[in-house]
Amino acid sequence: MTEPTHEYKMGKNLLNELFTYAFDKLNCNKLVLTSYNTNISYANQYLKKYPNLKIEFYANRDKIAWGNLPENDYKTLLDEGRLKINATARTNVYRFHTKSYCFFKDDEILLTAVGSPNFTNDSNGNIECLLYSHEKSLNKSIYDKIINYDWKWHNIPIEKRFTPPDPPITILDPWPPDKFVDVDEEYLDGLWPMQKYVLREIINNLQTKYPNSMVNVPPGTGKTNIAQKFIQFFYEKYSSTEPSTIIITVPKLILLDQWQKRIKSDPNLDSYSVYVFKTTGDASAFFNSSNKKILIILDSRMWGGKKKECRDCTSITTLDECPKCKQEKETQKQKYEPNLKENPKKPSTQTS
Structure with missing residues (x-):
């Protein structure tokens, strides 16, 4: 069955559903993303789940949270080339709000998703929206805009921040709930x-x-x-x-x-x-x-x-x-x- 060129998604748990679709159904093995807020330990959950996966971040320098990611794990992921973090300078001049996700299977972009959720597990608890695109020309245009931005940092050094561990990856109940109150x-x-x-x-x-x-x-x-x-x-x-x-x-x-x-x-x-x-x-x-x-x-x-x-x-x-x-x-x-x-x-x- 041919995938629709574009598909609009809305509700809760959008990131987990997006990643499950891209990595399990499309067999993508690389994710390139931009996000206003970014959580590295959330990425580590998927890197552990999919051993062949690579993730490349383009993020705001002062909006990167490390969560409970051990320093040794971070260094190992860098050495293996499975994790790469590019970031803006620490100034509002370069700060951006875009949230874009590009999924590759080898060297081909199979899917992009653009919308509201930040790359954090908290986004799965929010009502968010995403536009899926399977259109090759649009996907390439989105990817080009990501990588050609004025990034100041590459493979930035770790800065440990003490935050609670992320909850495990879960797929929530279907959204919306079946028993919504009728609203005139x-x-x-x-x-x-x-x-x-x-x-x-x-x-x-x-x-x-x-x-x-x-x-x-x-x-x-x-x-x-x-x-x-x-x-x-x-x-x-x-x-x-x-x-x-x-x-x-x-x-x-x-x-x-x-x-x-x-x-x-x-x-x-x-x-x-x-x-x-x-x-x-x-x-x-x-x-x-x-x-x-x-x-x-x-x-x-x-x-x-x-x-x-x-x-x-x-x-x-x-x-x-x-x-x-x-x-x-x-x-x-x-x-x-x-x-x-x-x-x-x-x-x-x-x-x-």
């Missing part, structure tokens, strides 16, 4: 396919015992749109009998105004009173109002007693750009589980 088309209107997947997963998560969600998708893929649609869904489906309180936290002042503009221009949220909390005194009107309300606040203002006060009166808390929350996920879970157990219909959704 009005909440999906105007969203592109990946946003619909993410929104469905967040809404699906409302049915669980601890309805928290961490939306970790690539830059520019519409996290704000997803959050707006979720807020609309939650209010209309879960709290239509009583006023809802929504808090949106942001890390930068400029995002306060951006969120205020987006919320006020959304016809589905125009019945809410919107408050922007820039200084200590700005929140009094918010807490004294009994109306449906949205507070947009700097994350730094949410510490201590004010954070607890906000959380206790809130139906939804949305955190914009929260990479640290992912790192502290287990700590947060332990901290907030008692509140969630007492009132399981107060979900929190986080966008990073």
Whole structure:
């Protein structure tokens, strides 16, 4: 059966599925890739699994993580020619965000995949997207652009970083899950396919015992749109009998105004009173109002007693750009589980 020229993939576990397809079905024996973030120990798992495989990285110099790769293993892979790492200089001038994967069988490019997942095992837990290409001219063009970039480092020396060991390679359950909650088309209107997947997963998560969600998708893929649609869904489906309180936290002042503009221009949220909390005194009107309300606040203002006060009166808390929350996920879970157990219909959704 002839492979389609192009194929679009979306969901979780995309990297593991891509590599299984390329190495098992196509019998590719070389991978050339670019990635914003790169994890070398993740590559080592595949180098161990496929003894004839070679991997060549083109990566950002300061975005390479070594994981639990032993130094002797790294040197052996270099000496055998099975691993090669090219990197940019340590400056934003040369930093790139492209994620491209070129698969060779001997000297022929059989497949390229371009999209959102970084070369890290964490990407398999995110909702990502990839475009597969079997078109020879396009594949060669992608490969040429990779190798002809201004790379400053070749076979860079190891810099050990102490990070937890990677989990084993696993193929997750089929995506999307079979038991998605039905979502009315009005909440999906105007969203592109990946946003619909993410929104469905967040809404699906409302049915669980601890309805928290961490939306970790690539830059520019519409996290704000997803959050707006979720807020609309939650209010209309879960709290239509009583006023809802929504808090949106942001890390930068400029995002306060951006969120205020987006919320006020959304016809589905125009019945809410919107408050922007820039200084200590700005929140009094918010807490004294009994109306449906949205507070947009700097994350730094949410510490201590004010954070607890906000959380206790809130139906939804949305955190914009929260990479640290992912790192502290287990700590947060332990901290907030008692509140969630007492009132399981107060979900929190986080966008990073």
